[in-house]
Amino acid sequence: MQNRKIKWAVSVTVLLVLLAGSILFAMMVGEIRFSLNELIEVFSKKSGIEYTILTRIRLPRIMLGVAVGGALSLAGVLLQGIYRNPLVEPYTLGISGGASLAVAITIVFGLNLSIGGYVLPAAGFIGSVATVFIVYLLSMGRYSININKMLLIGVMVSFIASSAMMFLMSTTTNENLQSIIFWVMGSLSETDTLLIKIVFFVSVAGLLASYLFANSLNALRLGVSEAGHLGINTGLAIRILFIIASLMTGVSVAVAGVIGFVGLVIPHLTRMIVGSDFRILLITSFLGGSIFVVLCDIVARMIIAPNELPIGVITGMIGGLVFIAVLGRSNATK
Amino acid sequence: MLQIKNIVSGYPGSFLLDRVNIEIPSGVFAGIIGPNGSGKTTLFKTITGDLKIIGGEMFLNGIDTKQMSSKERARxxxxxxxxxxxxxxxxxxxxxxxxxPYKKLFQLTDKKEDIEKAEKYMKLTGVDRYRHKLMDQLSGGEQQMAAIARALTQEPELLLLDEPTSHLDISHQVMILNLLQKLNEEYGLTILMIIHDLNLAGEYCSKLIMLNKGKVHISGTPDEVLNYKDIEEVYETVVITQKNPLSGKPAIFLVSGKTMNKVES
Structure with a gap:
């Protein structure tokens, strides 16, 4: 039991070092490349066009990647814990579908042009929270919430939302269509520092809050009834964890669009390495998600530079391939 | 001591338990018996808190369980x-x-005391031999033992078990029940278990409660409860009751249809 503490400390340290490395790498590469020395030089001078590029464009983008990656991955871990199902991810519950639909409606009716400002992120956030609320209300039983029913309703709501969105997309103008598609595919190009700060704050707060329920999540691995027998207030824990996961997904989707697969692949890979104890799984999944999204964003920026690919394309492709490779290997060794 | 007073409980629309009264004094090794559908599981789930008490009251050492937090209950x-x-x-x-149940909200590490207790009960139950395995790699008997070790680590006053010997071969049945008997006699742990096998119930329990159709049919010592009249009435099956020649506890023999026909002709 003592060895485990050391193993956990090593895992967190390794991930922190990897995250720092990825952030540094992301600062260095791009249309203008910087060597490590040049970076130090620019930052010590604190002026000039290079300094502006790094602090106004690259750094906010990286921070958004760190926050969104961590938030989505953590939301995945929490939902998988609640549902005791490793295949659930934030988007299975229709959260992204609802957000995308709300954004599509906003664009089709031109609300983003007439009101402007934060309308799109606000619509995304409202869409995702509203969806969660609907799914939650529909799955309330007479006495308690039915978790499996909730999952099915989430999948159905997701289908309904995506069908409604396809309807809007097939009837709207080309220009609107482009904006919708761009948003749906996800991007870290948001430059508004207030929005980025909000996402960052919410994701870190979510990580801390979820630690209040690390013991509950561990007990829930035995099932709701067994966890209850161990003195866990399962109803309360599940509700609050669900709200945390929804908020994390909501703010991520609102600012960065739909970035799929992070919440599914990263928790899975982390679990293979550190095991299923939520006390270590929460932080390592968060850090793993951050690293993954920051790295994928580098690829998205570089592959067809000076244009950029939607990051959702990269996370889906790399995530899926890595996942299949790792699963294949772990099966081979068994 | 567990006191169940006038409990009404069950699933909505069909309250299976109808004003049941049971008393389990401290230090007793009690068994609940009864045919399928007699309300054993409903009673168990009501005591564990998985089913809501619709009417009546339940006291654990004099405290109304409704007043207890889930953590208190689990302790x-x-x-x-x-x-x-x-x-x-x-x-x-x-x-x-x-x-x-002993951990505070933000207590993520295990105290030395917690680890020592877990070690102690893993040794006592023999679970320490496979402590590094995953739960789903264990056999049925090993899993049952691990569950008992976990339950003992809670250091409870009352241990509740739902058919701890089902699906196990006789050697594992005896192993589990021997352990429970030792816990009861040497550590004074109060035990209440649901048990299907009347012979095991008679051999190990000091008190038996026979349920039938959601009511207590008879309760008392094995000698009082396991008589052929009550068994035949509740189970609607012909049995012969005798004594175990070594322990003197009641032993039950079944009579097959073929034998019955022979006897009747």
């Missing part, structure tokens, strides 16, 4: 259910989960 009462999937939880972690 006084440990539950071993029949079938549960603990999946990829490592055995020693599972046993340590027995200390969860």
């Amino acid at each position: 006084k009462m440990a539950i071993v259910t029949q079938a549960f999937s603990a999946g990829d939880v490592v055995v020693e972690d599972y046993v340590l989960m027995g200390r969860l």
Whole structure:
């Protein structure tokens, strides 16, 4: 039991070092490349066009990647814990579908042009929270919430939302269509520092809050009834964890669009390495998600530079391939 | 001591338990018996808190269980259910989960005291031999033992078990029940279990409660409860009751249809 503490400390340290490395790498590469020395030089001078590029464009983008990656991955871990199902991810519950639909409606009716400002992120956030609320209300039983029913309703709501969105997309103008598609595919190009700060704050707060329920999540691995027998207030824990996961997904989707697969692949890979104890799984999944999204964003920026690919394309492709490779290997060794 | 007073409980629309009264004094090894559908599981789930009490009251050491928080309850009462999937939880972690009712909200590490208790009960139950395995790699008997070790780590006053010997061969049945008997006699632990096998119930329990159609049909010592009249009435089956020649406890023999026909002709 003592060895485990050391193993956990090593895992967190390794991930922190990897995250720092990825952030540094992301600062260095791009249309203008910087060597490590040049970076130090620019930052010590604190002026000039290079300094502006790094602090106004690259750094906010990286921070958004760190926050969104961590938030989505953590939301995945929490939902998988609640549902005791490793295949659930934030988007299975229709959260992204609802957000995308709300954004599509906003664009089709031109609300983003007439009101402007934060309308799109606000619509995304409202869409995702509203969806969660609907799914939650529909799955309330007479006495308690039915978790499996909730999952099915989430999948159905997701289908309904995506069908409604396809309807809007097939009837709207080309220009609107482009904006919708761009948003749906996800991007870290948001430059508004207030929005980025909000996402960052919410994701870190979510990580801390979820630690209040690390013991509950561990007990829930035995099932709701067994966890209850161990003195866990399962109803309360599940509700609050669900709200945390929804908020994390909501703010991520609102600012960065739909970035799929992070919440599914990263928790899975982390679990293979550190095991299923939520006390270590929460932080390592968060850090793993951050690293993954920051790295994928580098690829998205570089592959067809000076244009950029939607990051959702990269996370889906790399995530899926890595996942299949790792699963294949772990099966081979068994 | 567990006191159940006028309990009405069950699933909405069909309240199976109808004003049931049961008293389990401290230090007793009690068994609940009864045919399928007699309300054993409903009673068990009502005591564990999985089913809401519709009417009546339940007291644990004089305290109304409705007034207890779920943590308090888990410190006084440990539950071993029949079938549960603990999946990829490592055995020693599972046993340590027995200390969860004692943990504070933000307490993420295990105290020395918690680890010592888990170690103690893993040794006592023999679970320490496979402590590094995953729960779903264990056999039925090993899993049952791990569950008992976890329950003991809760250091409860009352241990509740739902058919702890079902699906086990006779050697494992006897092993589990011997352990429970030792816990009862040497450590003074109060035990209440649902048990199907009347012979095991008669051999090990000091008090039996026979349920029938949601009511207590008869309760008392095995000698009082396991008589052929009550068994035949409740189970609607012909049996012969005798004494175990070594222990002197009641032993029940079944009579097949063929034998019955022979006897009647």
